[in-house]
Amino acid sequence: MTLSVAVIGAGFAGIGAAIRLKDKGIDDFVVFERDTAIGGTWRDNTYPGAACDIPSQLYSYSFAPNPEWSHTYSGSREILDYIEEMADAARVREHIRFEHTVCGLDYDAASGEWTISFEHLAPVRARSVILASGPLANPSFPDIRGIDDYEGHRIHSARWDHDYDFTGKRVAVVGTGASAVQIVSELVKQAASVKVFQRTPGWVLPRVDVKTGRLTKTAYRSIPGAQKLVRSAWFWGHESIALGVVWNTPLTRAVEAASKLYLRSQVSDPWLRRQLTPDFAAGCKRLLMTTDYYSALQQDNCKLVTWPIARIAPQGIRTVEGIEHQADCIVFATGFDVAKAGTPIPVTGLDGRVLADEWRGGAYAYRSVAVSGYPNLFFTFGPNSGPGHNSALVYMEAQIEYITDAIGRLLAADWKALDVRADVQRAYNDDIQRRLGATTWNSGCRSWYLTDDGFNATMYPGFATQYVRQLRRVDLRDYRILVHASGRGADAEMAGGRGGGSDAARAVDPGLRGRRRPVGAG
Template identity: 45%
Template sequence: MRAGQHGGPNDTHWKAHMNAPADLPTHVFEPPAAEVPEIVCDIAVIGSGFAGLGMGMRLKQSGVDDFLIFERAHAVGGTWRDNHYPGCACDVQSHLYSFSFAPNPGWSRMFSGQAEIRQYLEHCASRFGLRGHLRFGHALEHAQWDAAAAVWRLRMANGRRVRARVLVSGMGGLSTPAIPDIPGLDRFAGTVFHSQQWRHDYALEGRRVAVIGTGASAIQFVPRIAPQVAHLDLYQRTPPWIMPKPDRRISPVERALFRYVPVTQRLVRTGLYWMLESRVLGFVIHPKLMKAVEQVARRHLRRQVRDPALRQTLTPDYTIGCKRVLISNDYYPALTRDNVDVVTTGIDHVEADGVVLRDGTRRPADAIILGTGFRATDPIPRGVIVGRDGHDLTDAWRDGAEAYLGTTVAGFPNLFLIVGPNTGLGHSSMVLMIESQVNYVLDALRQMRAGQVQAVDVQPPVQARFNHGIQRKLGRTIWSAGGCASWYVDAANGKNTTLWPGFTWQFRQATRAFRMADYEQWPVRAPVPDVPHAGVPAGAAETARA
């Protein structure tokens, strides 16, 4: 089914539509400011999700104040700001899907919903004093390494210009929606939106709704909208493996215990950590162990879907773990409703009033909801980040995205990627990886200051050797040998450029210390300031507060 393919449509309407979440104002940027002086800061952080805020929080804890966080939207939160569809929640336990140095004793559920996670990030921004460092309405349009000055020069979409010695990208890989290239989609007369840009102003009651995609988002919103709509067609290319969701409310007594006896929450977090780490044994080391997990998923399906024909339709033909393992207690029951059909015949094209299948069947629709995920393997468009000798990051990654320790890229001095290539997880909390990368960047900054080093650039052989080892390990994992096609793998070259093939503690060890010997170095050309100046524009201090 072409509906599941990654890639953007050709119509410019869609490209414009996908640039901003639907719940945000279309024009959130400040007017162009041609006369406003250049903003100068030592460290420029892009994005204010877990990655960007985590970087800022640890900088503040380390006594560093000369940094700014540039955010394209009007609030912090990243993916938890942009995704607000019905039922949106995390599939990792709350006590582990949070910063180790900023625990939240007040989580209301084992698996928190979108609003509560976003509230947590807002609280973190305030608690750690990041409000004065945040610059909203600043979407990065272009970043160019200036070799002569050994700085990054940034141009924002609102016309503002920034000069920074260090550039930290916290943009992540799950921010650009993947829009299926379905003929006629742009000519559909009804309402079309991606799950990331949920149309809360559009009433679904009494509508005929087509949902394309059966991934992590769809299994959360389908159960919420199925009782509302007149009819729902779920277009499924490949069924996911789904495990029971061990969710429950966290009682007031438990929350009080976590608040007044913090060690109890740390013990819960530690227990969850090692429970999830044990999954690596099946994903990476002994894939045959996943057969036992698969039996649990099959039993879950049998209990919730009594119809043998529907159960067969919903049974995957690949090894569990090859695609992301999903958790839900209400997805299967939603598909057994009389007003829901699971459609497995491929989509041929879309017409003004519905969907036409490859066998010629026409299925009417008033609305089409795209639950087709994100462009995880190519998140940074051409021309956005340009390094030494005018080398575009897109060209550097033409054979697949790669970085040293998922953090630095040869040819791009002083650029640090948080949630870079091969730092994703199929078994645990991404916040663990973010913390490890942030600590690596902090150690790099500390060593650069101590050694009076202006800039560092990872040596190409070091990067190549590291990534050769990563790909060799990935070739033996369930993600490569499980018999599926997933967004983990770059379809253009067959390389898994997203996942870390090991335990999170192994990554933490690998990033524990910044090895200056792995990098080409340039000495400082002027004294590194001891007293930060926190984003003061050249010649106009008040501009930084604009």
Template identity: 40%
Template structure:
């Protein structure tokens, strides 16, 4: 639909060209707002799907559901698509929705400051250039900045060393001794790829993940033609997988019997896949409730650990030397190459950008005890700042794109309110505070509070996850003018 604007259409700057930023841009254009720029620090679109090119990189949500509802893709090569196919899909969306002319590459945002006098945002880029806009939409995601553990000697390793999100494809791993630190979602995908080519692999595990079968399949040309000619079939596939992955959220939030069933499925799968190496199951079976950490889908990770050229090391890593990794038992494990599979700084929202709002308030100061925002999008004291994939909008079981589409609709309604005469809107602090208290009260008793994970801050506050199911977010996250005060017209 196209909105009828009584005033001048607001100008909008979107930071980031991943799924969130593109969803925001498409929704605004559908509503008739064309004065927008998408600022992208890299030279291509794609977000995490541009950055993560490690061997085996793929999505662990089925592609018919991990895609925009308004842009189905009948040509997916697999049910769980690999990184190149997802990046191609994103590039195709950019062209289909005429977004390329709004893109500005090589535009890394350093600071953004709200001007009380003009009610506009001044955005400063790394090259020193600036631009002014009415609305600022950071869409940099929760998984965009690689995290490294604080281990003594980390920078002293003499051989090639890199994070999984910054894979060095120039390094030949054939015949090498490789050390991998971390056993999260990325490692579960790249470890089997490495095992097949390296001479020896030491995998250093802090806490193991629950693993369930990955029900992947290749979509043949016949499948693709059926999806293309009969779109209802792809819609049915999407609906089926929506139900499957949403059931995981239901298990974590509402149903202990369902959670027990998922745990039993995981245990049977992991037992079966580790029987080739005695003692391996005991090392990889988690000692925390299922769902507390991200559950992972794989059919080849555990068999890779059972191969003769892989050692799973569960002793704590205490130091890195020029030639290897030292564990708490005093053993030095020699390595030619070191790979960090240690995740992302998920709780450091919008860093390292410096954002200041009304009266010069720094967002980093407001969030010093933990990020919080109304439905993850708006923060008191920061008018016309609307965050995509912000605090407490991650899902423990579903597709983040489902959440992003709901947020894009909220943004669209927000900008329509501005165009109707409200020059700047600031979410009422009592509204945001009541919402945050409700969310945190629910999370404090959730399964995610029962172990250490990237969902939680060191003090235990959970700033990433939505505490209920995706359908409830979609139903609740509706723009209401009464939740905001007009601070400029």
């Protein structure tokens, strides 16, 4: 049996894709999840203080509004509850297969189908695949000498050990990013001592988290359009921030001035303020939204360490000036293995081409969702779809709508293959990289957005409105369309049509108008 659609991953993207597939009348799909529960990032990140730095009204799908958000910014448990409630309301759990760890995707040109391989389970075939495993799925430990020699307790922020008692312990925290600032703020309340190892400081702005009142929730439930209006206000507010953080403009100086003013209001020690002041443009690295971090760093049991780490020793962390900071536990708030180069799982396309090899110099795709030579395979949160100023869910929802529309056309017309054209993909990515050159992300700082040689495969260089607009419709002129063999035994290619199944019956390649031609699988 061959599935119509296989969805890889049951996080925000996978559940959203499943819901929209059902909404569009596509029921022959299965969601394969390696864990025993849904939720992805928000299932895995349960460290103390875990929360989103995007307002809840915006960090949700427009097709699944939630009038019950308890605060302006939600914690990880409430976000996970939202994902679970969406899945239940849309009845997509029956489509999920848990403990299915995908270990490979292989395309068969003869049948136009993908084979999905699993660890310890029989493979499955599908006509199309949505790779929704997400960029923040696999925790990343830093490449520090001696890390395996450490004899104390080791915890990664995305695999929190809730059984470990921090009371009276000496704790070292490696990292000062978005997760670290939340963790440190909680650890100082319990541990005997906390040492925070900082490589580079970040620009910090306060996160004003207000409890949502009962009357507000009632208004969202009973007044048509009220919640949509609030969501729109948050969207345009964040959209305007792009002018200060995506590009280096006078508004960037305004963001930096606001951050410095906040730092001065929170930290009285001039030397500590100097250590906490970045030397790069705001936006080059992710802005940190927190109202607790600066206070935590100034507690009597907390110390900021800015000397570079030389190695991990059996009893703690040794910095370059020769001091060994002994610790009972090291917390690594060091993020994830993001597929800026290579792929999270092996993917083999037409003629045996391997996507990891093609992405070795930096990942790329057409509009973040498709790669030439890998027909009927679609990505959520793929290359160059990262927002620097707005909600990732806005970008992800646009991708899901585009992908499910493309798959719907593929299935309705019974096409064998829908493969983005290489020349269209090349032109798109040349433009993306050209535009990235003018952004703050490519202005010189070191961040997880870039590969080691400085290639930006992560961020989208524009407004969210621009990103959403480019995915508003599937333009079939951008694709090679391969139909199944006729009675005479030859597959036929049609490229680029504006319409659905009936329009695609026209030859739409300008050079082939009115006729079809047989082609090879490649």
